[in-house]
Amino acid sequence: MTEAAPAVIRSTDNPQFRSLRLLAQDNTAWRKQGRVWLEGDHLARAALARGVRPLLAVYAESCRERLDSPARVLVLADPLFRALSGLESPAAMAFVIPVPEPRAVDAHAPTVVLDRVQDAGNVGAILRSAAAFGFTQVVALKGSASLWSPKVVRAGMGAHFALALHDAALPEALDSLKVPLLATSSHAGDLLHRAALPWPCAWLLGHEGQGVSPDVAARAAMSVRIAQPGGEESLNVAAAAAICLHASAAARAG
Amino acid sequence: MTEAAPAVIRSTDNPQFRSLRLLAQDNTAWRKQGRVWLEGDHLARAALARGVRPLLAVYAESCRERLDSPARVLVLADPLFRALSGLESPAAMAFVIPVPEPRAVDAHAPTVVLDRVQDAGNVGAILRSAAAFGFTQVVALKGSASLWSPKVVRAGMGAHFALALHDAALPEALDSLKVPLLATSSHAGDLLHRAALPWPCAWLLGHEGQGVSPDVAARAAMSVRIAQPGGEESLNVAAAAAICLHASAAARAG
Incomplete structure (x- = not known):
């Protein structure tokens, strides 16, 4: 032995x-x-x-x-x-x-804002999409799944280390962002695939059932719709996030 | 009382x-x-x-x-x-x-093929995206999470009832599809957002870690890449699925 x-x-x-x-x-x-x-x-x-x-x-x-x-x-x-x-x-x-030291929110960074996204798997998948599509900062508003909780870390597959993360932020933290906030809507705004998307920008992603809360949505500079020819079915929030973040990356790449 | x-x-x-x-x-x-x-x-x-x-x-x-x-x-x-x-x-x-009666695979339906996608949450989210983007049939190859298992049903949020579902299919079932099979690749093919996508089509989605297996990938008529300017990070399979299925819907809508 x-x-x-x-x-x-x-x-x-x-x-x-x-x-x-x-x-x-x-x-x-x-x-x-x-x-x-x-x-x-x-x-x-x-x-x-x-x-x-x-x-x-x-x-x-x-x-x-x-x-x-x-x-x-x-x-x-x-x-x-x-x-x-x-x-x-x-x-x-x-x-x-x-736990990484909290930093101030970067006013100019391409950003993903989570407004009470609750499922750890969804939050982890969104972090992966954010990192893959060139976003560098994630602001999780209070009520979202904790970014450093074991399940979110696991689902993030390493994306945590490619991003500046802000956990349990207050909506006021969004006031310091100088990049335009973009929201998705089921009924308002241009179709995403036809919209001229600004870069850098911040995408707002909302609660699985309720979407983005009204006080957060009020800060959005622009709303876009995802075309859903299949009709009434709703998208999973991480699926909607992937589509939006990819659209930003594709618009940059041209 | x-x-x-x-x-x-x-x-x-x-x-x-x-x-x-x-x-x-x-x-x-x-x-x-x-x-x-x-x-x-x-x-x-x-x-x-x-x-x-x-x-x-x-x-x-x-x-x-x-x-x-x-x-x-x-x-x-x-x-x-x-x-x-x-x-x-x-x-x-x-x-x-x-459990709905099994039907034959529809040769001409816009289809999503799951090749050993294992996480119930991913499978449910993919079904939601399929229904939202106008796909009408899902073929889950043996080794994928059971489409009618409680967790997949829950994550599907009702999408099951908008789709013709084929559970535990053998790869040979794909031979009856007359629509072109499209695969995503990390290194080969055109960039998705520039590709001319055929419609109807069948999207191939693979195992969370291993991707599409070689014998299934060999049936693909076309491979596309998702632009990932953030670099090496990999996407969650349900996120990749959402991007691909939306791209098909956007191409149809023009």
């Missing part, structure tokens, strides 16, 4: 394990602990590639491959790692990173 | 309750039972509006509003209804409908 054993955490009573389990599973623990759980090789590498310095690298005991990082290493017995994983097929490693 | 009591199911041992709980929570029970759980007012109304005849209308005891339908009514004590609900905020009613 090799002597890695003494360093391996084997008890679910271990305070470090308990605190990590909270971090990995509770949607609000990241805020209380000031750190974020990144499970799996893909997310960990995405963070490293963007210069993030992990606080902690956590491995399952059976995990043979270690990422090159200066982080302190913690090894958990396999059942313990599985017990804190939020994945159906648990990964064998995770990073714990500090 | 009013005398609705005798008709109300109050025991978790009740066989009807147990069978409904399976139907509402297990991903494969719909196939074994030949029927589908539609929870909530919105889904139930969407089904009625498309002429679906429910087998059973299930209400929580405290639910006052009954939908007008010829279905047999079953009333569950509120805790029992909550216990079988798949929702974080359980609805107070549900329909149970028969």
